[in-house]
Amino acid sequence: MCSKRFYHIGFEQADLGAKPPTLALLSGDPERASLIAQTHLQNVKLLSDNRGLNSYLGYLANGCPILSATSGMGAPSLSIVVNELVQVGIRQIIRVGTCGSIQPHVAVGSIVISNAALCRQGAANDIAPLEYPAAADPFLTVALVKAARKLGCEHHLGIAASVDTFYEGQERMDSANPYLMRSLQGITAEYRHLNILNYEMECGTLFKMAGVYQFAAAAVCAVVAQRTVSENIIFPKKDIAIENAIATAISAAETLLSAKFEL
Numbered sequence: 144m145c146s147k148r149f150y151h152i153g154f155e156q157a158d159l160g161a162k163p164p165t166l167a168l169l170s171g172d173p174e175r176a177s178l179i180a181q182t183h184l185q186n187v188k189l190l191s192d193n194r195g196l197n198s199y200l201g202y203l204a205n206g207c208p209i210l211s212a213t214s215g216m217g218a219p220s221l222s223i224v225v226n227e228l229v230q231v232g233i234r235q236i237i238r239v240g241t242c243g244s245i246q247p248h249v250a251v252g253s254i255v256i257s258n259a260a261l262c263r264q265g266a267a268n269d270i271a272p273l274e275y276p277a278a279a280d281p282f283l284t285v286a287l288v289k290a291a292r293k294l295g296c297e298h299h300l301g302i303a304a305s306v307d308t309f310y311e312g313q314e315r316m317d318s319a320n321p322y323l324m325r326s327l328q329g330i331t332a333e334y335r336h337l338n339i340l341n342y343e344m345e346c347g348t349l350f351k352m353a354g355v356y357q358f359a360a361a362a363v364c365a366v367v368a369q370r371t372v373s374e375n376i377i378f379p380k381k382d383i384a385i386e387n388a389i390a391t392a393i394s395a396a397e398t399l400l401s402a403k404f405e406l
């Protein structure tokens with residue numbers, strides 16, 4: 144067993160107990176990692192809150208151990224956390240995120256399950272070539288879709304655009320930057336025509352890391368903005384969308400970790 148305390152996540156493999164978890168739910172927001180642990184897991188233990196990267200060890204209703212951890216915002220932070228999670232023995236990662244819809248039929252309040260990502264992310268280029276596919280694990284992805292169906296959550300399956308910036312990279316003009324580079328002007332409409340469903344900031348790098356490091360990754364994101372209408376976050380529907388994404392991820396994890404699950 145590797146017995147070092149990892150510099151960023153702030154815990155070591157030995158902290159995970161005799162029956163260590165192999166699956167992590169990974170949120171960008173530490174409050175979401177905490178919410179997952181406090182409302183959906185049992186016998187919860189805070190492993191670390193180093194740098195705001197909260198990690199909790201807990202147990203699903205079926206008794207299986209699971210980690211609820213924080214990636215922070217954006218691919219550079221996620222890449223550090225994921226690298227260290229894999230070193231402590233995590234082999235399945237489900238990102239539980241938020242996103243902005245870029246398709247009229249993908250409504251705020253619904254959830255998007257990503258089967259792949261257009262990866263416009265610098266961190267990923269340190270891990271694999273630009274052309275390397277950013278593909279989700281098919282088994283985890285099907286488990287998420289089945290869970291969303293079972294729970295009756297409005298959901299969409301498709302390609303995400305993973306970018307490095309919330310403002311310029313997602314073509315936001317309501318920003319401190321008065322100038323959007325020509326290469327980004329019209330990018331949202333272009334992605335819409337390419338049938339990309341949503342904007343977010345981590346999936347592409349996560350999926351490429353999964354391919355290179357040989358772990359399984361998937362993503363479910365709550366839709367909190369509708370970019371065909373406005374740039375704004377729709378706060379009245381944010382919490383319910385996030386709860387639907389969390390419930391879907393928890394239900395999928397229960398299925399994936401149950402003794403009955405077969406590939």
Ligand SMILES: O=P(O)(O)O[C@H]1O[C@H](CO)[C@@H](O)[C@H]1O
Pocket residue numbers: 170171172215216217239240241242309343344345
């Ligand atoms: O809510 P999280 O998981 O952080 O995800 C989304 O929210 C952040 C931007 O607001 C980015 O991290 C983006 O990917």
Ligand SMILES: O=c1cc[nH]c(=O)[nH]1
Pocket residue numbers: 241242243244309313342343344367368
């Ligand atoms: O519009 C949005 C909303 C959440 N997260 C993003 O990256 N973009």
